[in-house]
Amino acid sequence: xxxxxxxxxxxxxxxxxxxxxxxxxxxxxxxxxxxxxxxxxxxxxxxxxxxxxxxxxxxxxxxxxxxxxxxxxxxxxxxxxxxxxxxxxxxxxxxxxxxxxxxxxxxxxxxxxxxxxxxxxxxxxxxxxxxxxxxxxxxxxxxxxxxx
Amino acid sequence: xxxxxxxxxxxxxxxxxxxxxxxxxxxxxxxxxxxxxxxxxxxxxxxxxxxxxxxxxxxxxxxxxxxxxxxxxxxxxxxxxxxxxxxxxxxxxxxxxxxxxxxxxxxxxxxxxxxxxxxxxxxxxxxxxxxxxxxxxxxxxxxxxxxx
DNA sequence: CTACATGCAAACCGTTTGCACCCTA
DNA sequence: TAGGGTGCAAACGGTTTGCATGTAG
Numbered sequence: 043x044x045x046x047x048x049x050x051x052x053x054x055x056x057x058x059x060x061x062x063x064x065x066x067x068x069x070x071x072x073x074x075x076x077x078x079x080x081x082x083x084x085x086x087x088x089x090x091x092x093x094x095x096x097x098x099x100x101x102x103x104x105x106x107x108x109x110x111x112x113x114x115x116x117x118x119x120x121x122x123x124x125x126x127x128x129x130x131x132x133x134x135x136x137x138x139x140x141x142x143x144x145x146x147x148x149x150x151x152x153x154x155x156x157x158x159x160x161x162x163x164x165x166x167x168x169x170x171x172x173x174x175x176x177x178x179x180x181x182x183x184x185x186x187x188x189x190x
Numbered sequence: 191x192x193x194x195x196x197x198x199x200x201x202x203x204x205x206x207x208x209x210x211x212x213x214x215x216x217x218x219x220x221x222x223x224x225x226x227x228x229x230x231x232x233x234x235x236x237x238x239x240x241x242x243x244x245x246x247x248x249x250x251x252x253x254x255x256x257x258x259x260x261x262x263x264x265x266x267x268x269x270x271x272x273x274x275x276x277x278x279x280x281x282x283x284x285x286x287x288x289x290x291x292x293x294x295x296x297x298x299x300x301x302x303x304x305x306x307x308x309x310x311x312x313x314x315x316x317x318x319x320x321x322x323x324x325x326x327x328x329x330x331x332x333x334x335x336x337x338x
Numbered sequence: 339c340t341a342c343a344t345g346c347a348a349a350c351c352g353t354t355t356g357c358a359c360c361c362t363a
Numbered sequence: 364t365a366g367g368g369t370g371c372a373a374a375c376g377g378t379t380t381g382c383a384t385g386t387a388g
Contacts, residue, residue, distance in 0.1 A: 153305040169326035178317035
């Protein structure tokens with residue numbers, strides 16, 4: 043490993059109650075660099091490209107641990123058969139997914155929060171959260187569609 | 191098969207451009223009876239219980255065909271590792287899923303429609319649809335949680 | 339009669355797990 | 364040094380596929 047343990051992550055991982063290992067650090071670093079959700083395989087592959095070799099199952103276990111300790115969030119994307127993860131530090135987000143090129147655009151504004159309260163009152167459910175994904179075609183792909 | 195081909199479904203399947211078979215009819219009937227989304231295995235199992243034996247792969251293929259022809263909709267539920275389907279005739283719906291007992295409650299009102307227009311203007315995406323799932327605890331489960 | 343649907347069995351692929359060894363705290 | 368983390372390889376479970384046979388149109 044090029045530089046050993048990283049101070050910044052050390053505090054963040056430790057604060058979350060996680061034992062510090064090089065693998066967790068590398069995965070966590072990689073996750074934080076991303077601006078859109080990634081699959082477990084994406085992270086594994088990219089680390090491999092950087093000569094950082096670790097087992098796929100370790101990446102799975104690290105992401106699971108990060109999620110359990112609130113540092114990562116698992117995202118479900120329709121028609122994609124693998125799980126996506128994102129760093130929770132980016133805040134509450136929703137995504138607009140292009141059905142053509144699979145590009146993912148993140149959306150900061152959430153139209154559901156107010157609705158949750160209303161719904162909770164009506165159903166007596168305690169609402170813990172929600173997932174909202176929007177699907178469509180990005181400007182480039184819709185231009186291509188028009189041509190054909 | 192007890193009663194052979196069913197007139198009502200015949201028109202509905204045929205109108206959608208699907209060849210009429212006993213298997214498609216049985217799966218479609220079963221799907222329409224449900225008030226909440228079901229898994230492929232659920233349908234297969236229930237039909238089996240009714241002495242209607244067909245291969246699991248057939249159920250997969252039938253549901254795929256129904257979806258492609260607009261008669262069924264595929265639903266993704268977080269933390270569930272299998273696909274859910276529902277009859278599209280029930281209209282546009284959202285679901286409230288209990289994290290305790292996995293009960294699914296359907297919601298008719300959709301708070302996202304208006305938001306889509308606004309978002310489309312801002313991003314230049316052509317928005318084709320969305321999925322909104324809400325997660326929480328139903329009254330019974332939240333009562334149990336309080337006790338422990 | 340022909341194209342498409344089904345059954346069966348095997349392949350697939352993302353994910354999980356058991357176990358021996360390693361390393362952080 | 365103990366208890367948790369990792370690598371490796373094998374298992375797992377939902378889903379898909381190839382192929383021979385059956386059947387709707």
